[in-house]
Amino acid sequence: MIEIRGLGKSFPGRRGNPGVKALEGVNLTVRDDEFLTVLGPSGCGKTTLLRCLAGLVSWDEGEILLDRRPVTGPGPERAMVFQSIALMPWASVLRNVTFGLELRGVNGSDCRSRAQELIELVGLSGFESSMPFELSGGMQQRVGLARALAVEPAVLLMDEPFGALDEQTRRLLQEELLQIWETRRTTVVFITHSMDEAVLLGDRVVLMSARPGKIEDVVEVPMPRPRSAHIDTVEGSAEFREITSQLWVRLREWQVDIGRRGRAAAAGSR
Amino acid sequence: MSTGTAVSARVARRHPRPPWVGFYGVTGSWPTAVALGIGIGFWEVVGRVAEFRFFPPFSEVLGRLFEMIGNGEIIPPLTGSLTNLAIGFGISVVFGITIGLLMGAYRRVEAALDIYVYALLTAPSLVFAPIMFSIFGLGPEPIIGVIVIYTIFIIIINTTSAVQTVPRGLIEMGRSYCASDWEIFRRIIIPAALPMIMAGLRLAGARAVEGMINGELFIAAVGLGAVISRAGARFDATTVLAVLVLTLSIAFLVVRIIKSIDTRVTSWLPETQRGLR
Amino acid sequence: MSSAASPQPIAMGNGRPRAGRSLVARILDSKAFLRLLTLAVIAAIWQVYAVMVGGLLIPTFDGTVFAFVELLLDGKFWRAVWVSNQAMLIGFAITVILGIPIGLFMGRYRPAEAFTDVYINILLVTPMAALIPLIIMAIGFGLNARVLLVILFAIPMVIVNSRAGVRQVDPTLIEMAQSFGATERSIWWRILLPGSMPAVMTGIRIGLSRSLTAMVVIELLLIAVGLGGLIINFRGAFQPESLYAVVIFVVFEALLLIMVARWLERRLVPWGREGVLATD
Numbered sequence: 001m002i003e004i005r006g007l008g009k010s011f012p013g014r015r016g017n018p019g020v021k022a023l024e025g026v027n028l029t030v031r032d033d034e035f036l037t038v039l040g041p042s043g044c045g046k047t048t049l050l051r052c053l054a055g056l057v058s059w060d061e062g063e064i065l066l067d068r069r070p071v072t073g074p075g076p077e078r079a080m081v082f083q084s085i086a087l088m089p090w091a092s093v094l095r096n097v098t099f100g101l102e103l104r105g106v107n108g109s110d111c112r113s114r115a116q117e118l119i120e121l122v123g124l125s126g127f128e129s130s131m132p133f134e135l136s137g138g139m140q141q142r143v144g145l146a147r148a149l150a151v152e153p154a155v156l157l158m159d160e161p162f163g164a165l166d167e168q169t170r171r172l173l174q175e176e177l178l179q180i181w182e183t184r185r186t187t188v189v190f191i192t193h194s195m196d197e198a199v200l201l202g203d204r205v206v207l208m209s210a211r212p213g214k215i216e217d218v219v220e221v222p223m224p225r226p227r228s229a230h231i232d233t234v235e236g237s238a239e240f241r242e243i244t245s246q247l248w249v250r251l252r253e254w255q256v257d258i259g260r261r262g263r264a265a266a267a268g269s270r
Numbered sequence: 271m272s273t274g275t276a277v278s279a280r281v282a283r284r285h286p287r288p289p290w291v292g293f294y295g296v297t298g299s300w301p302t303a304v305a306l307g308i309g310i311g312f313w314e315v316v317g318r319v320a321e322f323r324f325f326p327p328f329s330e331v332l333g334r335l336f337e338m339i340g341n342g343e344i345i346p347p348l349t350g351s352l353t354n355l356a357i358g359f360g361i362s363v364v365f366g367i368t369i370g371l372l373m374g375a376y377r378r379v380e381a382a383l384d385i386y387v388y389a390l391l392t393a394p395s396l397v398f399a400p401i402m403f404s405i406f407g408l409g410p411e412p413i414i415g416v417i418v419i420y421t422i423f424i425i426i427i428n429t430t431s432a433v434q435t436v437p438r439g440l441i442e443m444g445r446s447y448c449a450s451d452w453e454i455f456r457r458i459i460i461p462a463a464l465p466m467i468m469a470g471l472r473l474a475g476a477r478a479v480e481g482m483i484n485g486e487l488f489i490a491a492v493g494l495g496a497v498i499s500r501a502g503a504r505f506d507a508t509t510v511l512a513v514l515v516l517t518l519s520i521a522f523l524v525v526r527i528i529k530s531i532d533t534r535v536t537s538w539l540p541e542t543q544r545g546l547r
Numbered sequence: 548m549s550s551a552a553s554p555q556p557i558a559m560g561n562g563r564p565r566a567g568r569s570l571v572a573r574i575l576d577s578k579a580f581l582r583l584l585t586l587a588v589i590a591a592i593w594q595v596y597a598v599m600v601g602g603l604l605i606p607t608f609d610g611t612v613f614a615f616v617e618l619l620l621d622g623k624f625w626r627a628v629w630v631s632n633q634a635m636l637i638g639f640a641i642t643v644i645l646g647i648p649i650g651l652f653m654g655r656y657r658p659a660e661a662f663t664d665v666y667i668n669i670l671l672v673t674p675m676a677a678l679i680p681l682i683i684m685a686i687g688f689g690l691n692a693r694v695l696l697v698i699l700f701a702i703p704m705v706i707v708n709s710r711a712g713v714r715q716v717d718p719t720l721i722e723m724a725q726s727f728g729a730t731e732r733s734i735w736w737r738i739l740l741p742g743s744m745p746a747v748m749t750g751i752r753i754g755l756s757r758s759l760t761a762m763v764v765i766e767l768l769l770i771a772v773g774l775g776g777l778i779i780n781f782r783g784a785f786q787p788e789s790l791y792a793v794v795i796f797v798v799f800e801a802l803l804l805i806m807v808a809r810w811l812e813r814r815l816v817p818w819g820r821e822g823v824l825a826t827d
Contacts, residue, residue, distance in 0.1 A: 054446050074448045086443035090461045090538040099457075100447040131538055151447070301661035309666065324684035382581035386589075392805045393798040394760035396676075396767055400778050401794060404604030404787055476672050483674040487768050495677075502680025514677050521672040 001067060002030035002053065002155065002187070008061035009048060021212035022048045026062070028206065028215060030155075033185045037192060037202030039247070045213020046191045047159055053189060054080050054157050066155070076104060079153035083160040085144050087132040093119065093143050094128040100151040118146040121180060138169035145177070149184070158190045162197070171231070174201060178228035195251075199223075199243050200231060207247065209254050216254065219247065326508045335512035344497070344516070351482055351493040352520070354410050358417025359478045366422040366474075367467060370429020374463070375455065380430065391423035395481065399488040410492060413485040420481025421474040428470025432463035465539060468532040475528045479521040606787040614788035615795060624777070628796075631773030634690055635762040638697025642754055646702045647747055650709025655739065660710065667710075670703040675761070679769050693765050700761035701754040708750025712743030745816045752808040759801050 007026040013019035022045040030036050038046045051057045052064060055074040064071040066078075079100065087096050097115040106114070119128055122142040132140055141161055148156060162170040178201065181188060192198050198205045199221055207217045221243060227234045234240060310328050317327025338344035373380040373387075398419045402412035436459050444454045486495020494513050501509035574580055590608045597607040606614070618624045653660045653667075675696065682692050716739055724734050766775020774793055781790035 056442055056445055074446050076448060078446075080443070080446040082439060082443055084437070084439040086437075086439040088440065088458065088461065090464075090536075103447050103449050103453060133538075301658075302665040305662040305665050322685065324681045378576070378581060381578040382585045385582055386585060389798055389802055392756055393801040394763040396760070396764050397778075397794050397797045399767065400782055400790060403782070404602070404790070479672070480674045480676075484676045484764065484768075487676055487679075498677050498680070502683070505680070505684055507681055507684060510677065510680050514673070517677065518669065518673060521674075525672070 001032050002028075002189075003065040003068075004028040004030075004049075004053075004062070005065075006062035007049070007052065007059055007064065009045075009052065009057070009059040023052075023059070024212040024214050026213070026215055028218075030187060030189060033187055034203045035181060035188045035190065035201060036204055036206060037190045037198040038206045038208060039192060039195060039198040040208030040213075041193065041210055043213075044208040044210035046208050048213065049208075050080075050157050050159050050189060050191050053155075054078055076151065077154040078157060079148035079151050079155075080157045080159065081141075081144050081148050081161045083163050085137075085140050085164070087140055087143055089132050092129045092131060093124065093135070096132070096143055097146045097150055099147055104151065114150055115146070118150050119143075121149070122146045123176065136169070137165050138173060141165065141173065142176075145180075149180070153186060155187045155189065158188065160191050160193065163193075170197075175228055175231050177201070178226070178231070182226045182228055195244055195247055196235060199240060199247070200227065200235060205243075205247070207250065217250065219243065323505065324507045326511065330508055331511045331515060334508045335515055338509075338512060344494075344513075347492065347494050347497050348516070350410065351486065351495070354413045354417060354486075354493060355478055355482045355520075355524075357410075358414040358481070359421060359474070361414070362418050362421040362425055362474060362478070363471065366425030366470075367429050370426040370467075370470075371433060371455075371460075371463075373426065374430040374433025375459065384430075387423050387426050390419070391427060395420045396484050396488065399485055402485075403489060408489060408491045412489055413482065413493065413495075416485030416488070417478055417481040420477045420484075424474045424477060425467075425470050428473070429463070429467050432466030432470070433459055435466065436462040465532075465536045468528070468536060472525060472528050472532065475524045476521055479517065479524055483517055603785055604782070604787045604790075606791050610788040611791045611795070614786075615792040618789065618792050618796065627773045627777050631762050631766060631775070634693035634765075634773075635697055635758045637690075638694040638761065639701060639755060639758040641694070642698050642701040642705055642758065643751060645698075646705030646750070646754065647709050649702075650706040650747075650750070651713050651739070651743065653706065654710040654713025654743070667703060667707060670699075671707065675699045676764050676768055679765060683769065688770055693762070693770060696765045697758045697761040700764075701757040704757055705750040705754040708753065709743065709747050712746025712750070713739055715746065716742035745812075745818075748808075748812040748816050752805065752812060755804055755808050756801065759797075759804060763797060 004026055007023050008021075009023045011020045011022055026045075026049060038049065040046050048057065052059050053071070055071050055078070066075075088099070091099075094112065094115055097119060098111040101111045101114060116128070119125060122145055124139060124142055124146070127135065127139070132143070135143070141164075144161070162173050165173065174197065190198075190201060192201075202221050205219045205221060206215055207219065208214065209216050223234060223237070223239050223243075313328040315327075317325050317330070335344075369383070373383055395416070399412065399416050402415035402419070406412040406415060440458050440462060441454060444458045449457065482493070483495045483498070486493040487499050488495075490496050490499040494517060498510050498513050501507075501513070594608045597605050653663060678699065679692075679696065682695055686692050686695065720738050720742065721734060724738050729737070762773075763775055766773050767778060768775075770776075771779045774797060777793050778790055781787070781793065
């Protein structure tokens with residue numbers, strides 16, 4: 001279980017630009033084995049939040065507890081899947097997948113067999129010795145996923161993993177991700193700016209707004225699982241449409257709000 | 271950025287290099303062979319007809335070169351020069367890459383050293399030859415010193431840049447898997463930086479030969495440069511040009527060798543990016 | 548840090564400075580201090596070596612500094628500077644006037660490039676200094692010889708960069724102009740020249756640097772006038788302080804010229820930062 005209490009982080013300004021309050025007063029609890037999606041516009045701090053969870057950046061206020069222990073840096077129980085995919089271009093698919101395992105001192109043949117398993121799981125059997133540049137974007141991201149799963153993390157952190165891919169590939173990967181997750185449950189925190197994706201994949205959707213980044217709401221997605229077999233029907237269902245329209249309404253409210261606040265500030269400063 | 275790559279890729283396709291051996295293998299394409307042929311022909315004709323003392327015909331120059339090789343008089347200076355080259359370039363590579371890696375990885379090191387590296391890079395390197403002479407006196411040492419001055423700063427700057435342009439996403443990925451500083455260096459930074467480091471070594475290779483000759487011309491004691499210097503003092507243009515042709519061959523050879531190491535080491539780069547570096 | 552157990556990321560030297568460190572810490576970490584520190588370390592090693600080991604031609608650090616100041620106040624020195632730079636400036640001017648058109652031409656007309664490519668490569672790799680005896684034999688010891696060497700050193704760089712500048716102009720722009728009925732002359736004037744400006748300026752900057760190199764090289768190797776001549780003379784007279792001082796002056800001049808060239812580059816082509824060797 002992950003507990004985030006009162007998290008705050010600012011980025012200092014440079015050369016006369018005022019700093020940015022990326023996160024303010026963020027409180028969140030992530031339950032074990034739940035699929036949590038975090039939704040929000042660009043600049044709302046969702047990626048910063050994920051990187052704090054991963055232990056890649058420090059924060060200014062508040063705390064993050066993982067199973068009641070404070071987070072102080074990256075750790076073996078968390079693994080990340082990156083938007084930029086971040087495969088090592090000079091290493092084969094197999095070497096890329098074994099990367100995390102090698103760092104944790106797992107010995108050679110164990111490494112390879114574990115990696116083999118996962119390469120099969122993500123549907124890339126036969127591509128073990130291919131190089132990243134020989135693969136399409138979707139295939140590369142599957143390697144990224146295999147690499148993260150190889151270390152058997154308790155928490156899987158996914159930073160808009162399908163953001164760089166085309167529509168069709170994205171839908172295929174969403175389906176596959178759900179299939180994999182439904183067989184190997186872990187806690188997942190999934191960042192996205194796509195409302196459909198957030199509702200399709202998640203058990204709960206965390207809504208964030210920007211400037212300063214904070215959590216506006218957490219919405220339950222009570223749609224039944226498994227969803228992987230038929231994501232198109234899921235997306236067509238009445239429940240889905242109801243939830244997404246609720247989110248739209250909220251989103252529009254906040255945009256109006258932000259606009260009003262902005263105009264007031266401009267008026268006040270004149 | 272994409273325009274540049276697209277144009278370069280198109281350019282690369284327009285100049286296919288057929289794997290011909292022999293003369294064509296060296297030159298690589300027929301316009302080059304023809305151009306060289308015309309140039310050599312021109313050299314020969316003008317040399318004979320005009321009879322300038324400073325412009326002997328090509329055949330004479332070539333003849334002198336073979337003569338020097340045949341009677342062995344060129345061998346000691348040649349081995350001397352090549353030894354200096356190897357030692358000087360070797361020192362530059364080892365220390366240059368090390369300093370470059372440190373400067374690239376640690377902001378403090380870069381801040382401390384960058385203006386000095388830049389200053390020594392932009393200054394005419396030969397101006398340090400008198401300094402080398404003042405420290406080492408006559409002999410091969412000052413020449414090695416000059417070669418180091420000629421090459422080390424390019425290597426440092428290219429290596430620093432190579433480290434700094436490693437995609438941050440890859441480094442972060444490594445950190446997210448709890449890799450230590452050293453592991454990130456070894457597994458991510460060094461492989462990722464290798465192509466650009468090799469590009470720096472290629473640039474340095476040509477400069478190394480220039481440094482070797484210039485250093486030897488100044489010290490004028492040993493090596494091919496000394497031969498040129500003495501021949502020049504006698505106004506023996508044939509010998510000067512003969513040794514120059516030899517030097518050019520060495521320069522081409524050095525760059526070729528480095529290029530082949532480059533392709534072997536960076537075999538993972540996709541085709542479109544090779545040959546552009 | 549007011550948070551509970553916030554992680555300290557591996558900065559690898561690239562961490563952002565954290566506000567709230569003491570003033571002393573920030574000064575110690577600043578660029579200026581680090582650079583001065585390097586200078587101090589170099590000066591210390593130099594001084595120790597000079598005093599302990601020494602040698603007829605090894606000056607002390609302080610001796611060199613004094614000699615440097617003395618030089619700057621000496622009229623003879625500045626005359627030497629002028630003699631040297633005369634050759635460089637004339638040679639550089641000719642290089643630019645000849646080299647840029649040649650390079651542009653080569654870039655635009657592919658047959659020209661295919662045939663001359665091998666010679667450019669040869670020029671780039673030839674140690675021009677080795678040609679000095681031949682130059683002397685052909686045109687003697689005067690200003691002309693020095694100017695010619697400057698041109699030989701600098702022109703390959705200018706040509707190569709100008710050629711690259713033309714080649715990297717987006718062909719789509721040329722096609723676009725042709726679709727609007729532009730003549731060859733218009734294409735040059737409106738598209739190719741502005742488009743290749745950044746690379747041409749890079750070539751000029753590198754060419755300037757090579758001109759300075761040539762100026763020094765020929766004076767050190769054969770025609771002992773100007774600054775090179777001073778160095779040779781100081782060596783012969785066993786005045787190492789002054790010798791080192793002249794060397795330092797040359798380094799400063801090189802830096803100054805490059806800064807001027809870069810400033811000019813920024814003013815004239817604010818939109819372009821591409822060099823020949825950009826690996827983008």
